[in-house]
Amino acid sequence: MADPVVLITGASSGIGAATARQAAEAGYRVALIARTAERVAALAKELGGAERAIGLACDVTEWDQVEQAVGTTLHTFGQLDTVFANAGFGATRGFQNETPEHWKAMVLTNVLGVAYTIRATADALDAADGHLLITGSVAGHVELPGSLYAATKHAVHSMAESARKELLERGVKVTLISPGNVDTPFFDNTPSVALRDDDVANAVMFAVNQPPHVGINEILMRHPQQDT
Secondary structure (H helix, E strand, O other): OOOOOEEEEEEHHHHHHHHHHHHHHHOEEEEEEEEOOOHHHHHHHHHHOOOEEEEEEEOOHHHHHHHHHHHHHHHHHHHOEEEOOOOOOOOOOOOOOOHHHHHHHHHHHHHHHHHHHHHHHHHHHHHHHHHHEEEOOOHHHHOOOHHHHHHHHHHHHHHHHHHHHHHHHHHOOEEEEEEOOOOOOOOOOOOOOOOHHHHHHHHHHHHOOOOOOOOEEEEEEOOOOOOO
């Protein structure tokens, strides 16, 4: 059988790039999705070039672009076994901070972008008895003062469970990956206690490596000294 294929959004850096590297090492062919074409193209070259990895510029808030990226992946590799809906970004806390434009872009990316990714990949995952993984957050489990970002992650957590209940009848597993602070470009200033991007990638690979009769619904993970 052909090597399995994973599609990762937000793949140009941080958790997405770390997961892509671990998946490639495990024998996956990889479709790297991000807004920045140059960065995913460079990572695709690092991971083996056209036969093993492709980099596709895509804004996950634009349905046509998501649909096209998934279509290109299927045309190139012929299948899609795993999808990691990982694209997202944050905002400064406080309902009088950030610009309305920043808020809008964040909400669209963090919430609508995940929904578009599910919509565009569901049929291919159905055909493969595949696995959908979604990046949530510890912030989706707590209410943080003035955090619209946390509200987007609450929405994502609900969406992941809704997707699990819909897709289980189609043989598709769904896993929510909910990390705490991670030392990635997500933060302008690295938190004093934080996981590494490879730690989260390890969790992703743990979930996808389970036998068919085991579904990992959520992995909630923090640095042991993180207090939220």
